[in-house]
Amino acid sequence: MNANIDQFVAVTGASARDAKRFLEKYKRLDVAIDAFYGDPNALASAQRSGVSTTKITQLFDQYKDPLSGDDMIAVDGTIRLCADLGSDPADVVWLAVAYELKSPSMGAWSRKGWVDGLKRLNCDSISALQNVLVQLRQKLSQDPEYYTQVYNYTFEFSRQPGQRSLGLDDAQGFWALLIPHGLQGGALAHVQRDDDVDMTGEEGWKEEHTQWWLDFLNERGGKGISKDTWQMFLEFVRSIDSKFEKYDAEAAWPSTIDDFVEYAKARQAS
CATH class of the missing domain: 1.10.8 (Helicase, Ruva Protein; domain 3)
Known part of the structure; x- marks a missing residue:
């Protein structure tokens, strides 16, 4: 769609x-x-309601880094933009904006991504962008397909240059933003498997499980999160039951998730 x-x-x-x-x-x-x-x-x-490409370009130039040779809005410009919008730079909605405007890295925006993205969003002013932020936050919370697109793009644009994995601290920070937001609006609603015997009333991932996951990663250590683990974790959150009883250890889950299930079961039993 x-x-x-x-x-x-x-x-x-x-x-x-x-x-x-x-x-x-x-x-x-x-x-x-x-x-x-x-x-x-x-x-x-x-x-x-047609938007003005000229206005969008002028908006870009307003926040563009004047000292850089790159045709980019850098972190300082993004901070000024957020201040003008009255928006917290750490708000989860900026991950949706990054997806919409094809941000090449955290806090950075290319001219092409900016112009094409804002035209698509029908937005050419600060006031219009404020309204868009409200719409995107709601869509990210409620639309499972859109949530998946933003979630997957977050891994791609937030990796350090030349790195195949996402730094552990960064991954934990993004999970702490994304998972509660998706649970709140239904984008991460529990999806029961077709082979479940009882398809009624089964509970899925709970809010406290997100903290368990973060605690587990801290205890386990490691430097980064692979793309496979990042993407499969989303499927895991949507499909696992609240007691972790229906987890299929023989399926092709990453070992990190295998180990977490054992950790979660032990934590529930304690």
Whole structure:
């Protein structure tokens, strides 16, 4: 759905909200686009709300690092941007913004990613971006597919240059932001397996399990988290039962997760 929304917005210039509305009604992308162009009210609304590439570029230049030869907004510019938005730089929503604007690294933004991303979000001012932050925070909390996309992108953009794994401290910090947010809104709702005998009333990952995971990683030590462990952990959180009884140790889980299940069972029994 998200890919179709992006394409609908790119073709029509409509808002993401209107794109979703037409796609949910007409199902197919081509049919939805035809219906949009056949609706004079929707077309007029899109024309009125069209964003200005010039304004988006000016906004980029306002926060661009003037001392750097790179055409980038760096960390200092991002801090100023957050101050103008009244937003905490450590808010989980900035991981969604990083995904939307294809941030190349933490706290940095390229001109192309900035312009393309804000056009897609129908946003060309600070006030519009404030509204977008509210929308993205809600979407990240409630939309499982979108949550997965942001979660996976977080690993990619936050690694140190040349490193295949994500630093342990960074990984723990991101998990501490992402997991509670997804649990709160339902994006990390428990998914029961088809082979479960009882498919009703099963509880999944609980809030305290996130702290258990972080405690386990601290006790275990190590320098980093592999991409495989990062991605599989998300599936694990969505599928594991609250008592860790249905964990399949014979499945292809990373050894870190195998060890954590034993740790969690022992902690529950104590």
